Amino acid sequence: MKSRFLRIFILLFVGLIPFSWVKAQNSTIQPDSVCTGSTEFYRVDSTDGSYFLWGTKYASGTITYLYNDSSAHIQVTWGNTVGIDTLWVIETNEYGCPGDTNKLGVVRFSNPEATIPISTLSVCEGTTLNLTVNVSGLSPYSFQWYQNGVILPTQTNQNLIINNVDATHAGSYTCVVSNSCGNTTSNACNVTILFNPVITLLSSPVSTCLGENITIHVSTTGSQPLSFQWYHGATPLVNNPPHITGATDSILTITGMTYSDTGYYHCIISNTCAMAITDSVLVNINIAPVITQQPDSLSICNNQNAQFTVSASGDSLYYQWQKNGVDIVGATNDTLSFTP
Known part of the structure; x- marks a missing residue:
């Protein structure tokens, strides 16, 4: 009877040994976010005498044990494709009893994807140019806009805003979006400035x-x-x-x-x-000219002054006196005076 009691006591004691949860090296919240192709380090808090077996659910990473082949510390080189996986670890104590499988969800991200939803845009002079870039991937992001390949130092937001545009703002606009995995250049949007009449x-x-x-x-x-x-x-x-x-x-x-x-x-x-x-x-x-009073005929003596007057109606009247059908030079008024 004593021998059976001792055996039961030992099994109960072993079953109460605490087990440590898997934690990401740089994060304590699940899931862990990693970049495709990156190498990340993971660990568990170990108990003396325990050894560990690590693995991934979808075999999307290569595991390397650190220090020994059953270490509580590993490095994982993740694959080059975007996706999700589960990193798991089983701790076995010094008595050969395994604990529960502990898991950490892992999401693999690549460089951010960046797309300007339009390829051309016409903007009227004096108005506001407004462009946005759509992004996906691992946040946070940083943004840098370019015009014709030249950096725009003040345009570092997801939305590009330029007020009171003029001819100098025409051209090709792109945005370089960066995250912790790398950077990506968006497609180009060609902007045309329209001018008022x-x-x-x-x-x-x-x-x-x-x-x-x-x-x-x-x-x-x-x-x-x-x-x-x-x-x-x-x-x-x-x-x-x-x-x-x-x-x-x-x-x-x-x-x-x-x-x-x-x-x-x-x-x-x-x-x-x-x-x-x-x-x-x-x-x-x-109004066409109309003569309202014709000049009168005259009979005068030699060396006596002669004067003819004509009256007319109409717009912008112009007069030209003639003698025997020939214009008289300088005779361009309504009155003609001369001494024969």
Whole structure:
């Protein structure tokens, strides 16, 4: 009877020996995060006389025992593929009794993946350029943006923001994303800067005659496509050939001017960014001259002064006296005086 009691006591005593949990060398929380292809160190708190058997569930790492072939300290060289695995260890005490299998989840990460979701972007001058890069992999990340391969020192966030852009901000943008495993350069996004329409030339005021043809034109710069709309006063013009053509072009043509066509004309030029409005151009029809009083015939003596006067109505009148159908030099007023 004494011998049986002693044997039971010994077995119970051995079963109460404490066992240490697997811990990552640099982390005490599960799972452990590692880089593909990296070598990491792991350990357990050992008890004198114990020996250890290590392994991985999916054989994704090569285990090397440190100090001896049953050590509580190992190094694992992880494979080059992204994935998950479980590192396990069994401790066997000096009496040959194994403990429970203790496990540590391991996630293998590679260099971060970095993608700018768009490959082209058009931005209007004076507005804000905003780009973002999508990332995955082991965090935390660091970011560095480049324009045409040149580093942008102030752009170190996931979002690139540049206010009040101009022509110098056009180009190819990339982002280098880094984590503890390495770095990756994103795809490029080509940025085009669009320019607002600017009026560079506009026709002068137009004076014409009834029934004549006129053209009014405007010259502009700015990103294409540009659209044009001419107005007569506040009324938008529509093409009505042959009388009105070019109502939505840079050159407006009016054929066969009528009195109703007189007034102020302007054009609105627009593109995807903005619009510009020209000054108004006055179009006027000159009234044809009408002689309201003919000069009277004269009978005068030799060396006596002669004077003829004509009266006329109309716009911008011009006078030219003639003798026998030939212009008299300098006789360009409504009154002609001379001494024969």
